[in-house]
Amino acid sequence: MILVTLAFAALILGLGLTMAEGSRAAPGGHSGGRPNIVLVMTDDQAMSQMSAEVMPRITKYLGKRGTQFDHAYLTTPLCCPSRATLLTGQYGHNNGVLRNAYPRLKYKRNVLPVWLRRSGYRTIHIGKFLNAYGRGDAYKPAPGWSEWHSMIWKREVAYYDYNFSVNGRRVHHGHDPSDYAPHVFMRTAERLVHRYAPRRRPLYLELDEVTPHPIRRGVPLSECNPPPDPRDEGLFKDAQLPQPPAFNESDMRDKPSFMRVLPLLSKNQIDRMTRRYRCSLAALRSVDRTVGRLVKELKQLGELKRTVFIFYTDNGTFYGEHRIYGGKLNPYEEAASTPLFMRVPARYLHGRHPVAHVTQPVANIDFAPTIRNLAHAQPCRAPRHCRRMDGRSLLGLIAGKNPPWAANRPIGIELDEPKAKDNHGVCLYRGVRVSGQVLIRHIRIKKPGSARCVKINQWERYNLRVDPYELHNLCFGGDQGSCPNDASQQRLYEFLAHIKDCEGIAGRDPRPRSGHYCG
Secondary structure, eight states: OHHHHHHHHHHHHHHHHSOOTTOOOOSOSBGGGBOEEEEEEESSOOGGGOSTTTOHHHIIIIIITSEEESSEEOSSOSHHHHHHHHHHSSOHHHHSOSSSOGGGOSSTTSSHHHHHHHTTOEEEEEEOOSTTTTSSSTTSOOTTOSEEEEEOOOSSOOSSSEEEEETTEEEEEOSSGGGOHHHHHHHHHHHHHHHHTTSSSOEEEEEEOOTTOOSOTTOOTTSOSSOOOGGGTTTTTTOOOOOOTTBTOSOOTTSOHHHHTOOOOOHHHHHHHHHHHHHHHHHHHHHHHHHHHHHHHHHHTTOGGGEEEEEEESOOOOSSBTTOOSOOOSOSHHHHBOOOEEEOOGGGTTTOOOOSEEOSOEEGGGHHHHHHHHHTOOSOSSGGGOOOOSSOOOHHHHTTOOOTTTTSOOEEEEEEOSSOOTTTOEEEEEEEEETTEEEEEEEEEEOTTSSOEEEEEEEEEEETTTOTTOOOOSSGGGOGGGSOOSHHHHHHHHHHHHHTTOOSOTTTSOOOTTSOOOO
């Protein structure tokens, strides 16, 4: 164990010293050579729903003309924690958000839009914000936003009949086709880009879609949930529900106890998931249309070559894999993976042409450091007030460089949800992904027949290189005593012990109180 600890420390120290996180962008573009940045995030999009057939414009403009990340992960597969990580560049154990609750966010005025605005950017938010934001002051813009066009928080996602905050002013949208939320987002984004992009001051536009999050449970099978744009109704009506090897998994003896008790999916459940899958595909077409319109608008304004695009989802979702009937909390690949495209013009990569694919694992903790790097922004006014980000800038990878930290960096996954959901069973877990291996420790699970969580100590380990569908738990049955007793397992234990309370990057940030840097 001592040797493993020393090896981990040497690795992390090496990681921090091999990449200049604050490297300057290439000359050109807006003041200081800084680009416009447009980030579009969907809500609950499965990896199988990202294709040229479903999203042809994103595939063309961002995929074929940008960089696709083949292994991009989310450190907490849940809406609010995922968005909090975007705002901070931190794991939930550092920013405070490991459940759907904005009030738990630490240092709410020390976040990405504040850093960008302070550095001269015009910051624009459109769409859905963090869950439970605005409970007390529903229409007030969140810290850092120059333009605030955001849905007012409510417990259920709404596509019609919702309130919108326009820079603090309440605007109600009803049931007309023009009130369809993604369509309102598109019109707003297009108008604000037209107004602000031609100016010398660069813009950061964050478009947080509601699509394809379902509106609620129990919707009749005859209704589309989520509802697509009226012009897309009936699109993909014959699409087949993907049935990978993990779909309705036949043998669950290897899984922890709370997974083994899940029954096989019923025909009614499969029919409902098929319907929702088709509706989600149709609803995603509105997001694709929005990106296409923004690309066209920026091109007409002469700004496209000075604009960075980022596209991803806040979390994946299940469509029957491992017998899970919807949702996203379980730490399997279907929930923790995200499609990720970044289109970065060569002028912001020191003239290097961006690569088509990045194969090294990355995570959403890396998005804020990447945006900060592009914008020349600082996450603090003084060193003692800095928010120490746990991720790294991805610009080197996009430029085709292969820094030593990229191949074997540990990436954590974590959740602390005190109110368990019927279709999940998980409440509290900690895990780590490294070198094609993933190890999860389940600490609290849903008590059968109750919403309460109870203590447990069960484990899952998968070798993703030979078992990408996670069919064979190497800790058979969830018992820690059944985990392999080899050097690889000990190394995973060591990584897990470090990643669960890590903070910052060695060589870049002050030493954390835990003594554990993130990879």
